[in-house]
Amino acid sequence: MIGSELFEQCKRKDGRAQQSLYMLYKARLMGLCRRYAADREEAQDILQEAFIKIFTNIHQVSAAGKLEGWMKSVAVRTAIDHYHKRKRSVIFPETGNTPEVANADYETMLDNLTDEYLVSVINGLPEGCRLVFNLFVVEGYSHTEIAGLLGVTEGTSRSQLHHAKFLLKQRLTTLGVKRYEKLA
Amino acid sequence: MKNLPENNFWNEIKDRLDHYAEEPDDDSWDKIAGGLNSAPRPRILAWLERRASSTQVGLPGFVVLVALVAGDQPAPLWSGFVANAEHEEVYSAREDATSSDKTIALTVPKEAAVSQQEHNTSRQVKSARERTVPQKAGAYTRFDETASVKAPAAVQAIAHDTTDFGNEILAKNQVVSLVGVSAVDTVAQEDIDKDKKEKKVVVNASTKKEAEKKMAQLHIPMVYFQAGPSLAYHKITPSTNDDVTITELKESGIFASDRVGFSLEAGFQYRVAPLLEVYGGLSYYQQQQHIRYTMAHGASGGVVGNPDDGYVFTPATSQHEVKYTMRNAGVSAGMFYRVKTHLLEHKLGVGLLYQQGFQSAAGEGSAYTNKGSKYLQYQLLYRMEAGLNDHMRLYFQPGYTHAFHVDEKLNAPFTIKPYRAGISVGIVYLFKK
Incomplete structure (x- = not known):
């Protein structure tokens, strides 16, 4: 939770306060950027741009309690x-009919993967899939909102999400996970 | 038999990804602070900034150079993740203790483990706690003998595959137990206790590794090479203990070609503090020197006048010139302080430069040779540096060099203290892994 004093100092563009806020959230926001970027280098660029926007527009936030969520959305x-800037190089793959993958015991698998490893799996997804997956599954945007943000149709957003989930499961499966049957 | 709801899986993924954290590079704040302090920039500058920070491409004027050196590309993410079918099944020691329960040990991918140990360990504690409840309630069926052997074998493919990532100790610390059906609370509690101990070890290892990493970044040895033109000038001080007067000096224009000099320098550079680097190297400098002067001396050049009006005595004058080629070699040393990182890394530098002349051939019409002359100079430098790739950095360096001690045998009624302004272009090579 960000203190209201720190928040007010950041609003007054106090350099030390800005650095303190940066120190508090750099790792968290870098983690977020890593999920969206293809590599660490791009994530660094996104993070820096995001913090500059945050410090430039922090006066738009009414209360310290809303700052964290606002920072994430920025x-x-x-x-x-960044995705729009590189849009020409981004291709939403044709998903076609995505086959079903057997629902192996991914929970067990996940318990044994580090977060960093998991992010690398997410990074391995095609860019369109990765964006839609992050926006829908992690950030909780609706398909309508995602369509607006990315400039695609809702149908594309849905199919990309489905394809992303399929690819993700498939990649986890290729890592060696097998079915562990459990009784419900 | 029924599978667990898939939503649990995606919720778990969401939870993990939502809380994922990673440290950015050390110089990120400098770049952000630089961005905050600057006014809105033209698009071309914004493009330059991206280029400079991307470490892929240097400045436009050096595209060819960049093409030669910017060959390093990151390895594909998946290159180390391919599961290996050949593997060795690993069972924890707890298998022996509870003969009827199959406890399966998995190692976690090491690369990821190094930076996420603390988080994972806490997750393992959580997992162990979560598993305890259904185990007590008998919600899980016992693995039969076939399943308990076959299943871990499949998962062990990951473990085997990740052994390439090094650090055996950490892998052992990352053992996760998938306790079978009849595991009792004491076993789960042992898990928790063990995890707590492992957590301490891992956190210590992490702190140590972080410190080592910072030290390694600090003490990266570097070599540099630079070359560049300069425009030379000089301060002439007439000799006071002779009987001549310099009446006229003729020098080349401010931007005349014979003022142009050329320097080369190469040496070692070392970062002794996050913002401070020291350097030392060998230097070479060459330049033409041409000074024409008229001097009046004691001999009479003529007397005009009469006894009534007085006489005007005109001393005799003669024209001379000093003309030679200056070829100096010597050593330099100094330090750079990084003042800010915006667009490029900006550094201020000061240094000392000691050179000796070694040109033995005299210039036309002059007996003076540069050989044996000594010059002690100070340098004020401003370096703008950009990364080309992980190992190479390119810089532009305007500089001012001023001689404060000169030992020249010019055979002229004055002494010279040269100074020059120049701009060098250089490359720094970083010896880092």
């Missing part, structure tokens, strides 16, 4: 801006 939108 980082997400900065990542989407």
Whole structure:
């Protein structure tokens, strides 16, 4: 939770307060940027742009309690801006009929994967899939909102999400997980 | 038999990804602070900034150079993740203790483990706690003998595959137990206790590793090479203990070609503090020197006048010139302080430069040779540096060099203290892994 004093100092563009806020949230926002970026280098660029936007527009936030969520949304939108800048090189793959993958015991698998490893799996997804997956599954945006943000149709958003989930499961499966049957 | 709801899986993924944290590079704040302090920039500058920070491409004027050196590309993410079918099944020691329960040990991918140990350990504690409840309630069926062997074998493919990531100790610390059906609370509690102990070990290892990493970044040895033109000038001080007067000096224009010099320098550079680097190297400098002067001396050049009006005595004058080629070699040392990182890394530098002349051939019409002359100079430098790739950095360096001690045998009624302004272009190579 960000203290109201720190928040007010940041609003007054106090350099020390800005650095303190940065120190508090750099790792968290870098983690978010890593999920959206193809590599660490791009994540660094997104993070820096996001923090500059945060410090430039922090006066728009009414209360310290809303700052964290707002900062995350700024980082997400900065990542989407990056995506739009590179849009010409981004291709939403044709998903076609995505086959079902047997629902192996991924829970067990996940318990044994580090977060960093998991993010690397997410990074391995095609860019369109990765964006939609992050926005829908992690950030909780609706398909309508995602369609607006990315400039695609809702149908594309849905199919990309489905494809992302399929690819993710498939990749986890190729890592060696097998079915562990359990009784419900 | 029924599978667990898939939503649990995605919720778990969401939870993990939502809380994922990673440290950015050390210089991120400098870049952000630089961005905050600057006014809105033209698009071309914004593009330059991206280029500079991308470490892929240097400045436009050096595209060819960049093309030669910017060959390093990151390895594909998946290159180390391919599961290996050949593996060795690993069972925890607890298998022996509870003969009827199959306890399966998994190692976690090491690369990821190094930076996420603390988080994972806490997750393992959580997992152990969560598993305890259904185990007590008998919600899980016992693995039969076939399943308990076959299943871990499949999962062990990951463990085997990740052994390439090094650090055996950490892998052992990352053992996760998948306790079978009849595991009792004491076993789960042992898990928790063990995890707590492992957590301490891992956190210590992490702190140590972080410190080592910072030290390694601090003490990266570097070599540099630079070359560049300069425009030379000089301060002439007439000699006071002779009987001549310099009446006229003729020098080349401010931007005349014979003022142009050229320097080369190469040496070692070392970062002794996050913002401070020291350097030392060998230097070479060459330049033409041409000074024409008229001097009046004691001999009479003529007397005009009469006894009534007085006489005007005109001393005799003669024209001379000093003309030679200056070829100096010597050593330099100094330090750079990084003042800010915006667009490029900006550094201020000061240094000392000691050179000796070694040109033995005299210039036309002059007996003076540069050989044996000594110059002690100070340098004020401003370096703008950009990364080309992980190992190479390119810089532009305007600089001012001023001689404060000169030992020249010019055979002229004055002494010279040269100074020059120049701009060098250089490359720094970083010896880091």
